[in-house]
Amino acid sequence: MTTLVGYATAQGSTRGVAERIAAILTAAGIEVDLQAAREMGPAHGYDTVVLGSAIHNGQWLPDATAAIERLDLPANRCAVWAYSVSSVGATSTTLSPRVARYLRRVTPEPDAVQMLRTRTELRDHRFFAGAIAPGDWPGFGRIVFRLMGGRYGDARDWHDIDTWARTIGGEITENRH
Numbered sequence: 001m002t003t004l005v006g007y008a009t010a011q012g013s014t015r016g017v018a019e020r021i022a023a024i025l026t027a028a029g030i031e032v033d034l035q036a037a038r039e040m041g042p043a044h045g046y047d048t049v050v051l052g053s054a055i056h057n058g059q060w061l062p063d064a065t066a067a068i069e070r071l072d073l074p075a076n077r078c079a080v081w082a083y084s085v086s087s088v089g090a091t092s093t094t095l096s097p098r099v100a101r102y103l104r105r106v107t108p109e110p111d112a113v114q115m116l117r118t119r120t121e122l123r124d125h126r127f128f129a130g131a132i133a134p135g136d137w138p139g140f141g142r143i144v145f146r147l148m149g150g151r152y153g154d155a156r157d158w159h160d161i162d163t164w165a166r167t168i169g170g171e172i173t174e175n176r177h
C-alpha cells in the first residue's frame, strides 16, 4: 500500500512542507506518491492520505478543497491527516509572537478541514508556519501584515514538521504489522 502526500501552494512553501513529509515517510521505508492537489484523483489504492494547503484568507486554496471531493473518502477507507500552512504555525510564525499567541487561540480550523472531519475520522490536523516574501501580500493585506508585526522570511519549523511526519510514519508502520 502507498501513502499519498498532497499539497496546494501559491508561492511554494507548502510544497516544501509536503516534500519534507514525503522524504521523512520514504526514509521510514514507506512508499509515497507526492502530488499537487490539482493532480489528485480518488484515494483508491492508498491506505493513507496526507493532504495540506496554504491558507489564504483563513481558508484552504480552491485546488485543495476540490481535491477532497475527488478523493471520494467514504468509498476509500484510508487514514487521513491534514495540515495547513499559514502565517501562524503551532510552533513558529511570520507574525509577532504576541499576535501569533492570540491567533492560535482564536483561529478556527479551515472549512475544508471541517469538511474532512465530516467525511472521515481525521487522524490529526496541524498548522505550520510558512514563508512570505515582499509582494506576496496584495495591497491592504500588506498593511495588515505589517500591523501584526509581520516579518518577511521563511518561518517553517522543520523540527516540528519532521516530528509530525514521524508520527504519521509510526502509525502507518504499526498498522501494517
Ligand SMILES: Cc1cc2nc3c(=O)[nH]c(=O)nc-3n(C[C@H](O)[C@H](O)[C@H](O)COP(=O)(O)O)c2cc1C
Residues within 6 Å of the ligand: 008, 009, 010, 011, 012, 013, 014, 015, 054, 055, 056, 057, 058, 059, 085, 086, 087, 088, 129, 130, 131, 132, 136, 137, 138, 141
Ligand atoms: C493572498 C494571501 C492571503 C493570505 N491569507 C492568510 C490568512 O488568512 N492567514 C494567515 O495566517 N496567513 C495568510 N497568508 C500567508 C500564507 O498562508 C503563508 O505565507 C503561506 O506560507 C503561503 O504558502 P505557499 O508559499 O505555499 O503559498 C496569506 C498569503 C497571501 C499571499
